[in-house]
Amino acid sequence: xxxxxxxxxxxxxxxxxxxxxxxxxxxxxxxxxxxxxxxxxxxxxxxxxxxxxxxxxxxxxxxxxxxxxxxxxxxxxxxxxxxxxxxxxxxxxxxxxxxxxxxxxxxxxxxxxxxxxxxxxxxxxxxxxxxxxxxxxxxxxxxxxxxxxxxxxxxxxxxxxxxxxxxxxxxxxxxxxxxxxxxxxxxxxxxxxxxxxxxxxxxxx
Amino acid sequence: xxxxxxxxxxxxxxxxxxxxxxxxxxxxxxxxxxxxxxxxxxxxxxxxxxxxxxxxxxxxxxxxxxxxxxxxxxxxxxxxxxxxxxxxxxxxxxxxxxxxxxxxxxxxxxxxxxxxxxxxxxxxxxxxxxxxxxxxxxxxxxxxxxxxxxxxxxxxxxxxxxxxxxxxxxxxxxxxxxxxxxxxxxxxxxxxxxxxxxxxxxx
Numbered sequence: 001x002x003x004x005x006x007x008x009x010x011x012x013x014x015x016x017x018x019x020x021x022x023x024x025x026x027x028x029x030x031x032x033x034x035x036x037x038x039x040x041x042x043x044x045x046x047x048x049x050x051x052x053x054x055x056x057x058x059x060x061x062x063x064x065x066x067x068x069x070x071x072x073x074x075x076x077x078x079x080x081x082x083x084x085x086x087x088x089x090x091x092x093x094x095x096x097x098x099x100x101x102x103x104x105x106x107x108x109x110x111x112x113x114x115x116x117x118x119x120x121x122x123x124x125x126x127x128x129x130x131x132x133x134x135x136x137x138x139x140x141x142x143x144x145x146x147x148x149x150x151x152x153x154x155x156x157x158x159x160x161x162x163x164x165x166x167x168x169x170x171x172x173x174x175x176x177x178x179x180x181x182x183x184x185x186x187x188x189x190x191x192x193x194x195x196x197x198x199x200x201x202x203x204x205x
Numbered sequence: 206x207x208x209x210x211x212x213x214x215x216x217x218x219x220x221x222x223x224x225x226x227x228x229x230x231x232x233x234x235x236x237x238x239x240x241x242x243x244x245x246x247x248x249x250x251x252x253x254x255x256x257x258x259x260x261x262x263x264x265x266x267x268x269x270x271x272x273x274x275x276x277x278x279x280x281x282x283x284x285x286x287x288x289x290x291x292x293x294x295x296x297x298x299x300x301x302x303x304x305x306x307x308x309x310x311x312x313x314x315x316x317x318x319x320x321x322x323x324x325x326x327x328x329x330x331x332x333x334x335x336x337x338x339x340x341x342x343x344x345x346x347x348x349x350x351x352x353x354x355x356x357x358x359x360x361x362x363x364x365x366x367x368x369x370x371x372x373x374x375x376x377x378x379x380x381x382x383x384x385x386x387x388x389x390x391x392x393x394x395x396x397x398x399x400x401x402x403x404x405x406x407x408x
Contacts, residue, residue, distance in 0.1 A: 006267035010274045017278030024285060033290040033353045159294075159353040169356045 034171055037157035038186045045182035049155055051148030053112070053141040056124035060144065063152075064181065070107045070199060071177040074189075075158045075170070076140075077115035078127040083172045083189065087111075090174060090192040092131040095138050097196035101203055102137030109138040114149060114160050115168065116142035156183065176202070207253045214249035214307075217242060222303065229293045232355035233363040237370075240283060240306060244276075247311015259316055268325055269317030276317070277329075279309035284340070286351040293354045334374045341367030 022028055030036040040046075050064040072094060076084035091109050101107040111127070113119035119127075124140035127133075133140075143149035153160065160170040174195050176185040187195045221228070221242055228239040251259075266272050282288055283302060291298040321329070343351075344364030350357050 002264045002267040005265045006270050009265040009271040013271060013274045013278065017274070017281070020278065020282060021285075024282060024288065030287065032286045032351050034350075036287055159290075161354065161356065163356060169350070171350070171353045 033157070033159075034173075038173070041183050041186055045178070045184045046155055048177055048181050048183055049148075049151040051152050052144040053148075054121065054144055055139045055141040056121050056128055058121045061141075066108060066110070067181045068179050069105055070101075070179060070203065071110055072107065072195065072199065073110045073112060073156070073175040073177055075114050075153075075156065075172060076111050076127070077113055077168060077170075078119050078123045078140075079115070079167065081167070083170065086189045087172055087174070088127065088131040088133075090189055090195070091138060092133055093192040094174075094196055094199075095133060095136075097192065098137075098199060101200075105137075106203060107137065107199060111138070111140040112152065113140065113142040114153065114158065114170065116144075116146075116149060157186075178202075210249050211253045214246050214253070217249075218246045218303070218307065221246070225299070229299075232289070232352060232359045233366060235289060235293070236363055237366055240280075243303060243306035244280070244311040244314065247307030247309075247313075248315040249311075250307060251312040251315025254312070254316070262316060263320075266317055266320065269319070269321035270325065272313035272317030273321065273325065273329055276310040276313045277332075279305055279313075284336075290352045290354050293352075330374070330378055334371050334378070337367045337371030337374065341365070341371060 025031050026036060026039050030039050048063065050062055052060060052062055054060050072091070074084075074087045074091065076087055078084070088111070091111060095102065095109060098107050102109075111124075113124065119140075119142045124142065128138060128140050143152065152158070156175055158171060160168050163169050172189060174187040174189065174192075175183055176187070176195075176199065178184050185198065187198070221239060225239075228234045262272075283292075283306060288298070288302075292302045293299075318326070341364045344360045344367065346364075347360065348357075350360060352360070
Protein backbone atom coordinates (compact mmCIF):
# COMPACT_ATOMS: atom_id res chain seq x y z
CA UNK A 1 0.00 0.00 0.00
CA UNK A 2 2.76 2.40 0.99
CA UNK A 3 4.45 1.91 -2.37
CA UNK A 4 1.28 2.73 -4.29
CA UNK A 5 0.43 5.72 -2.10
CA UNK A 6 3.98 7.05 -2.42
CA UNK A 7 3.88 6.61 -6.19
CA UNK A 8 0.60 8.52 -6.33
CA UNK A 9 1.82 11.27 -4.01
CA UNK A 10 5.11 11.66 -5.87
CA UNK A 11 3.38 11.73 -9.26
CA UNK A 12 0.92 14.35 -8.02
CA UNK A 13 3.75 16.46 -6.57
CA UNK A 14 5.73 16.18 -9.81
CA UNK A 15 2.72 17.25 -11.86
CA UNK A 16 1.92 20.14 -9.53
CA UNK A 17 5.59 21.12 -9.44
CA UNK A 18 5.84 21.01 -13.23
CA UNK A 19 2.74 23.17 -13.50
CA UNK A 20 4.13 25.63 -10.95
CA UNK A 21 7.49 25.92 -12.74
CA UNK A 22 5.70 26.26 -16.07
CA UNK A 23 3.54 29.03 -14.68
CA UNK A 24 6.51 30.78 -13.08
CA UNK A 25 8.47 30.80 -16.34
CA UNK A 26 5.66 31.65 -18.80
CA UNK A 27 5.64 28.12 -20.15
CA UNK A 28 9.41 27.59 -19.74
CA UNK A 29 10.12 30.57 -22.00
CA UNK A 30 11.25 33.23 -19.53
CA UNK A 31 13.60 32.26 -16.72
CA UNK A 32 14.85 35.79 -16.11
CA UNK A 33 13.03 39.00 -15.24
CA UNK A 34 14.54 40.54 -18.37
CA UNK A 35 12.88 38.00 -20.69
CA UNK A 36 9.70 38.04 -18.65
CA UNK A 37 9.13 41.76 -19.18
CA UNK A 38 9.65 41.35 -22.93
CA UNK A 39 7.04 38.58 -23.09
CA UNK A 40 4.64 40.41 -20.77
CA UNK A 41 4.35 43.60 -22.84
CA UNK A 42 3.98 41.66 -26.08
CA UNK A 43 1.00 39.84 -24.58
CA UNK A 44 -0.50 42.76 -22.74
CA UNK A 45 0.67 46.22 -23.83
CA UNK A 46 1.13 48.52 -20.85
CA UNK A 47 -0.13 52.11 -20.72
CA UNK A 48 2.90 54.36 -20.16
CA UNK A 49 2.34 56.84 -17.30
CA UNK A 50 2.84 60.53 -17.85
CA UNK A 51 5.95 62.22 -16.49
CA UNK A 52 7.32 65.74 -16.68
CA UNK A 53 10.62 65.80 -18.60
CA UNK A 54 13.29 68.33 -19.51
CA UNK A 55 15.23 67.79 -22.71
CA UNK A 56 18.77 68.63 -23.82
CA UNK A 57 17.77 72.16 -24.83
CA UNK A 58 16.31 72.81 -21.38
CA UNK A 59 12.73 72.69 -22.70
CA UNK A 60 10.16 71.09 -20.46
CA UNK A 61 7.48 68.80 -21.83
CA UNK A 62 5.22 65.98 -20.74
CA UNK A 63 5.77 62.45 -21.97
CA UNK A 64 2.07 62.32 -22.84
CA UNK A 65 2.62 65.24 -25.30
CA UNK A 66 4.51 62.80 -27.52
CA UNK A 67 1.46 60.61 -28.17
CA UNK A 68 0.25 60.33 -31.73
CA UNK A 69 3.55 58.98 -33.03
CA UNK A 70 5.59 55.82 -32.47
CA UNK A 71 8.26 56.26 -29.81
CA UNK A 72 11.49 54.35 -29.34
CA UNK A 73 12.58 54.83 -25.73
CA UNK A 74 15.72 53.80 -23.87
CA UNK A 75 16.90 54.48 -20.32
CA UNK A 76 20.47 55.68 -19.81
CA UNK A 77 22.80 57.78 -17.69
CA UNK A 78 25.35 59.83 -19.57
CA UNK A 79 28.44 58.79 -17.60
CA UNK A 80 27.68 55.12 -18.25
CA UNK A 81 30.73 53.26 -19.58
CA UNK A 82 28.92 50.19 -20.91
CA UNK A 83 25.30 49.45 -21.81
CA UNK A 84 24.31 53.07 -22.51
CA UNK A 85 27.12 53.34 -25.05
CA UNK A 86 25.67 50.36 -26.90
CA UNK A 87 22.19 51.85 -26.68
CA UNK A 88 23.47 55.24 -27.86
CA UNK A 89 25.11 53.57 -30.86
CA UNK A 90 21.86 51.74 -31.63
CA UNK A 91 19.86 54.96 -31.43
CA UNK A 92 22.27 56.75 -33.76
CA UNK A 93 21.79 53.98 -36.32
CA UNK A 94 18.02 54.05 -35.81
CA UNK A 95 17.99 57.80 -36.35
CA UNK A 96 19.54 57.19 -39.75
CA UNK A 97 17.54 54.08 -40.64
CA UNK A 98 14.22 55.71 -39.76
CA UNK A 99 15.08 59.16 -41.15
CA UNK A 100 12.01 59.09 -43.44
CA UNK A 101 9.32 58.43 -40.82
CA UNK A 102 11.18 60.70 -38.36
CA UNK A 103 11.00 63.56 -40.87
CA UNK A 104 7.25 62.94 -41.19
CA UNK A 105 7.02 63.00 -37.39
CA UNK A 106 5.57 59.49 -37.30
CA UNK A 107 8.48 58.16 -35.20
CA UNK A 108 10.60 59.80 -32.51
CA UNK A 109 13.53 58.61 -30.40
CA UNK A 110 13.71 59.43 -26.71
CA UNK A 111 16.56 58.68 -24.30
CA UNK A 112 15.44 59.11 -20.70
CA UNK A 113 18.08 59.58 -18.00
CA UNK A 114 17.62 57.82 -14.67
CA UNK A 115 20.38 59.99 -13.17
CA UNK A 116 18.56 63.35 -13.36
CA UNK A 117 20.76 65.09 -10.78
CA UNK A 118 23.94 64.76 -12.80
CA UNK A 119 22.41 64.62 -16.27
CA UNK A 120 21.83 68.32 -16.81
CA UNK A 121 20.71 69.57 -20.25
CA UNK A 122 24.40 70.22 -21.02
CA UNK A 123 25.36 66.64 -20.25
CA UNK A 124 22.40 65.39 -22.29
CA UNK A 125 23.54 67.52 -25.23
CA UNK A 126 27.00 66.02 -24.88
CA UNK A 127 25.53 62.52 -24.83
CA UNK A 128 23.70 63.10 -28.12
CA UNK A 129 26.78 64.69 -29.73
CA UNK A 130 28.93 61.76 -28.67
CA UNK A 131 26.91 59.55 -31.02
CA UNK A 132 26.51 62.11 -33.78
CA UNK A 133 22.86 62.58 -32.83
CA UNK A 134 21.78 65.63 -34.82
CA UNK A 135 18.75 66.66 -32.89
CA UNK A 136 16.12 65.78 -35.47
CA UNK A 137 13.82 63.20 -33.92
CA UNK A 138 16.17 62.15 -31.10
CA UNK A 139 15.74 63.84 -27.77
CA UNK A 140 17.55 63.10 -24.54
CA UNK A 141 15.61 64.10 -21.45
CA UNK A 142 15.63 63.84 -17.68
CA UNK A 143 12.58 63.43 -15.45
CA UNK A 144 11.85 66.63 -13.54
CA UNK A 145 10.67 64.91 -10.37
CA UNK A 146 11.63 61.69 -8.60
CA UNK A 147 8.06 60.35 -8.59
CA UNK A 148 7.86 60.62 -12.37
CA UNK A 149 11.13 58.71 -12.72
CA UNK A 150 9.95 56.02 -10.29
CA UNK A 151 6.69 55.62 -12.22
CA UNK A 152 8.55 55.26 -15.52
CA UNK A 153 11.04 52.73 -14.08
CA UNK A 154 8.20 50.73 -12.59
CA UNK A 155 6.15 50.61 -15.80
CA UNK A 156 9.05 49.99 -18.16
CA UNK A 157 10.62 47.43 -15.77
CA UNK A 158 13.94 49.21 -15.37
CA UNK A 159 15.96 48.20 -12.29
CA UNK A 160 18.78 50.56 -11.37
CA UNK A 161 21.25 49.72 -8.61
CA UNK A 162 24.10 52.03 -7.56
CA UNK A 163 27.43 50.24 -8.08
CA UNK A 164 29.10 52.04 -5.17
CA UNK A 165 31.54 53.85 -7.47
CA UNK A 166 29.23 56.63 -8.60
CA UNK A 167 27.82 54.58 -11.45
CA UNK A 168 24.89 52.25 -11.81
CA UNK A 169 24.21 48.68 -12.79
CA UNK A 170 21.01 48.62 -14.80
CA UNK A 171 19.09 46.59 -17.32
CA UNK A 172 18.15 48.04 -20.64
CA UNK A 173 16.59 47.60 -24.00
CA UNK A 174 14.85 49.55 -26.72
CA UNK A 175 11.21 50.11 -25.85
CA UNK A 176 8.59 50.61 -28.54
CA UNK A 177 5.61 52.76 -27.49
CA UNK A 178 2.65 52.98 -29.86
CA UNK A 179 0.84 56.22 -30.81
CA UNK A 180 -1.75 55.55 -28.09
CA UNK A 181 0.99 55.63 -25.46
CA UNK A 182 1.22 51.92 -24.81
CA UNK A 183 4.47 50.00 -24.40
CA UNK A 184 4.07 47.21 -26.96
CA UNK A 185 7.52 45.68 -27.47
CA UNK A 186 11.01 45.56 -25.98
CA UNK A 187 14.11 44.78 -28.07
CA UNK A 188 17.55 43.68 -26.91
CA UNK A 189 20.31 46.22 -27.46
CA UNK A 190 22.78 45.46 -30.25
CA UNK A 191 20.49 44.84 -33.20
CA UNK A 192 19.16 48.20 -34.39
CA UNK A 193 18.42 46.77 -37.86
CA UNK A 194 15.80 44.45 -36.33
CA UNK A 195 14.28 47.37 -34.41
CA UNK A 196 14.12 49.46 -37.59
CA UNK A 197 12.50 46.58 -39.54
CA UNK A 198 9.88 45.98 -36.87
CA UNK A 199 9.15 49.71 -36.55
CA UNK A 200 8.70 50.04 -40.33
CA UNK A 201 6.41 47.02 -40.32
CA UNK A 202 4.25 48.53 -37.58
CA UNK A 203 4.21 51.93 -39.35
CA UNK A 204 2.74 50.30 -42.43
CA UNK A 205 0.38 48.04 -40.51
CA UNK B 206 14.90 19.31 24.06
CA UNK B 207 11.96 19.72 21.70
CA UNK B 208 11.26 23.17 23.06
CA UNK B 209 14.88 24.22 22.69
CA UNK B 210 14.90 23.05 19.06
CA UNK B 211 11.64 24.85 18.30
CA UNK B 212 12.97 28.01 19.94
CA UNK B 213 16.22 27.85 17.96
CA UNK B 214 14.33 27.34 14.68
CA UNK B 215 12.07 30.30 15.33
CA UNK B 216 15.02 32.36 16.56
CA UNK B 217 16.91 31.59 13.35
CA UNK B 218 13.84 32.54 11.29
CA UNK B 219 13.51 35.84 13.15
CA UNK B 220 17.21 36.56 12.68
CA UNK B 221 16.85 35.83 8.95
CA UNK B 222 13.86 38.17 8.75
CA UNK B 223 15.77 40.91 10.58
CA UNK B 224 18.81 40.50 8.30
CA UNK B 225 16.67 40.35 5.17
CA UNK B 226 17.85 43.65 3.60
CA UNK B 227 21.48 42.62 4.12
CA UNK B 228 21.02 39.06 2.82
CA UNK B 229 19.06 40.13 -0.24
CA UNK B 230 21.44 42.94 -1.17
CA UNK B 231 23.87 40.39 -2.62
CA UNK B 232 23.09 37.41 -4.82
CA UNK B 233 25.84 35.45 -3.07
CA UNK B 234 24.35 36.06 0.38
CA UNK B 235 20.86 35.22 -0.77
CA UNK B 236 21.84 31.96 -2.48
CA UNK B 237 24.52 30.70 -0.09
CA UNK B 238 23.27 31.94 3.28
CA UNK B 239 19.62 32.95 3.26
CA UNK B 240 18.13 30.11 1.23
CA UNK B 241 20.13 27.27 2.90
CA UNK B 242 19.40 28.70 6.36
CA UNK B 243 15.67 28.94 5.60
CA UNK B 244 15.80 25.26 4.60
CA UNK B 245 17.61 24.57 7.90
CA UNK B 246 14.79 26.26 9.82
CA UNK B 247 12.41 23.76 8.20
CA UNK B 248 14.69 20.79 8.91
CA UNK B 249 14.71 21.68 12.61
CA UNK B 250 10.93 22.22 12.57
CA UNK B 251 10.57 18.79 10.97
CA UNK B 252 12.44 17.23 13.90
CA UNK B 253 10.13 18.75 16.51
CA UNK B 254 6.97 17.73 14.66
CA UNK B 255 4.78 15.48 16.89
CA UNK B 256 5.46 11.82 16.09
CA UNK B 257 1.76 11.31 15.36
CA UNK B 258 1.93 13.77 12.48
CA UNK B 259 4.99 12.25 10.86
CA UNK B 260 3.46 8.77 11.29
CA UNK B 261 0.45 10.05 9.39
CA UNK B 262 2.58 11.11 6.42
CA UNK B 263 4.83 8.04 6.42
CA UNK B 264 2.61 5.72 4.33
CA UNK B 265 2.64 8.33 1.55
CA UNK B 266 6.38 8.80 1.77
CA UNK B 267 7.99 5.40 1.26
CA UNK B 268 11.75 5.72 1.12
CA UNK B 269 11.29 9.47 1.54
CA UNK B 270 10.48 9.73 -2.16
CA UNK B 271 7.48 12.08 -2.05
CA UNK B 272 9.10 14.42 0.44
CA UNK B 273 12.29 14.71 -1.56
CA UNK B 274 10.30 15.37 -4.75
CA UNK B 275 8.44 18.17 -2.96
CA UNK B 276 11.66 19.67 -1.57
CA UNK B 277 13.31 19.50 -5.01
CA UNK B 278 10.43 21.34 -6.66
CA UNK B 279 10.38 24.00 -3.94
CA UNK B 280 14.12 24.60 -4.22
CA UNK B 281 13.99 24.60 -8.04
CA UNK B 282 11.37 27.34 -7.94
CA UNK B 283 13.64 29.54 -5.82
CA UNK B 284 16.61 28.86 -8.10
CA UNK B 285 14.84 30.63 -10.99
CA UNK B 286 16.52 34.00 -11.50
CA UNK B 287 13.04 35.50 -11.87
CA UNK B 288 12.04 34.26 -8.43
CA UNK B 289 15.16 35.74 -6.80
CA UNK B 290 14.48 39.08 -8.48
CA UNK B 291 10.84 39.01 -7.47
CA UNK B 292 11.69 38.16 -3.85
CA UNK B 293 14.11 41.08 -3.69
CA UNK B 294 11.49 43.46 -5.12
CA UNK B 295 8.02 42.30 -4.11
CA UNK B 296 7.14 41.87 -0.42
CA UNK B 297 4.56 39.19 -1.19
CA UNK B 298 7.10 36.99 -2.97
CA UNK B 299 9.48 37.51 -0.08
CA UNK B 300 6.85 36.27 2.37
CA UNK B 301 6.26 33.27 0.09
CA UNK B 302 10.00 32.54 0.15
CA UNK B 303 10.28 32.73 3.94
CA UNK B 304 7.30 30.38 4.31
CA UNK B 305 7.83 27.92 1.49
CA UNK B 306 11.53 27.14 1.96
CA UNK B 307 11.10 26.00 5.60
CA UNK B 308 7.71 24.31 5.12
CA UNK B 309 7.97 22.85 1.61
CA UNK B 310 11.72 22.16 1.43
CA UNK B 311 13.25 21.90 4.92
CA UNK B 312 10.45 20.05 6.68
CA UNK B 313 9.96 17.42 3.94
CA UNK B 314 13.73 16.85 3.94
CA UNK B 315 13.69 16.23 7.70
CA UNK B 316 10.80 13.78 7.31
CA UNK B 317 12.25 12.02 4.28
CA UNK B 318 16.04 11.83 4.56
CA UNK B 319 16.01 9.31 7.45
CA UNK B 320 13.71 7.10 5.35
CA UNK B 321 15.73 7.39 2.16
CA UNK B 322 17.85 4.43 1.13
CA UNK B 323 21.27 4.43 -0.47
CA UNK B 324 20.02 4.79 -4.04
CA UNK B 325 17.70 7.71 -3.33
CA UNK B 326 20.33 9.49 -1.23
CA UNK B 327 22.90 8.92 -3.92
CA UNK B 328 20.64 10.35 -6.62
CA UNK B 329 19.76 13.42 -4.51
CA UNK B 330 23.35 14.12 -3.48
CA UNK B 331 24.80 13.68 -6.95
CA UNK B 332 22.06 15.86 -8.40
CA UNK B 333 22.94 18.48 -5.79
CA UNK B 334 26.61 18.31 -6.76
CA UNK B 335 25.73 18.44 -10.45
CA UNK B 336 23.49 21.48 -9.85
CA UNK B 337 26.32 23.25 -8.02
CA UNK B 338 28.59 22.66 -11.02
CA UNK B 339 25.96 23.52 -13.63
CA UNK B 340 24.81 26.74 -11.97
CA UNK B 341 28.33 27.65 -10.83
CA UNK B 342 29.69 27.32 -14.35
CA UNK B 343 26.75 29.24 -15.83
CA UNK B 344 27.11 32.10 -13.35
CA UNK B 345 30.86 32.21 -13.82
CA UNK B 346 30.89 32.45 -17.62
CA UNK B 347 27.59 34.19 -18.39
CA UNK B 348 28.30 37.64 -19.87
CA UNK B 349 24.70 38.59 -19.08
CA UNK B 350 23.25 39.31 -15.70
CA UNK B 351 20.61 36.72 -14.84
CA UNK B 352 19.05 38.84 -12.08
CA UNK B 353 18.23 42.49 -12.67
CA UNK B 354 18.82 43.24 -9.00
CA UNK B 355 22.39 41.97 -8.84
CA UNK B 356 25.67 43.04 -10.39
CA UNK B 357 27.72 40.85 -12.71
CA UNK B 358 30.68 40.51 -10.32
CA UNK B 359 28.31 39.30 -7.61
CA UNK B 360 27.01 36.65 -10.02
CA UNK B 361 30.58 35.58 -10.89
CA UNK B 362 31.56 35.38 -7.22
CA UNK B 363 28.53 33.19 -6.57
CA UNK B 364 29.50 30.99 -9.51
CA UNK B 365 33.00 30.49 -8.12
CA UNK B 366 31.60 29.66 -4.68
CA UNK B 367 29.19 27.13 -6.14
CA UNK B 368 32.06 25.35 -7.89
CA UNK B 369 34.00 25.24 -4.61
CA UNK B 370 30.95 23.88 -2.78
CA UNK B 371 30.36 21.30 -5.53
CA UNK B 372 33.95 20.05 -5.22
CA UNK B 373 33.73 19.96 -1.41
CA UNK B 374 30.51 17.94 -1.53
CA UNK B 375 32.04 15.58 -4.06
CA UNK B 376 35.12 15.09 -1.87
CA UNK B 377 32.92 14.41 1.16
CA UNK B 378 30.81 11.86 -0.76
CA UNK B 379 33.93 10.15 -2.12
CA UNK B 380 35.36 9.98 1.40
CA UNK B 381 32.14 8.43 2.74
CA UNK B 382 32.05 5.90 -0.09
CA UNK B 383 35.69 4.91 0.35
CA UNK B 384 36.04 4.97 4.12
CA UNK B 385 32.42 4.95 5.32
CA UNK B 386 30.81 2.04 7.09
CA UNK B 387 30.04 -0.62 4.47
CA UNK B 388 28.77 -3.24 6.90
CA UNK B 389 25.52 -4.49 5.34
CA UNK B 390 24.13 -5.79 8.64
CA UNK B 391 24.40 -2.53 10.48
CA UNK B 392 21.11 -0.78 9.89
CA UNK B 393 20.46 2.45 11.73
CA UNK B 394 17.77 2.25 14.41
CA UNK B 395 14.20 2.95 13.33
CA UNK B 396 14.84 1.83 9.78
CA UNK B 397 11.52 0.03 9.41
CA UNK B 398 10.79 1.33 5.95
CA UNK B 399 14.16 0.90 4.33
CA UNK B 400 15.40 -1.51 1.76
CA UNK B 401 18.66 -3.44 1.99
CA UNK B 402 20.29 -0.48 0.28
CA UNK B 403 20.02 1.46 3.50
CA UNK B 404 23.02 -0.31 4.93
CA UNK B 405 25.39 1.53 2.63
CA UNK B 406 27.05 4.80 3.57
CA UNK B 407 25.85 8.31 2.81
CA UNK B 408 23.97 8.18 6.10
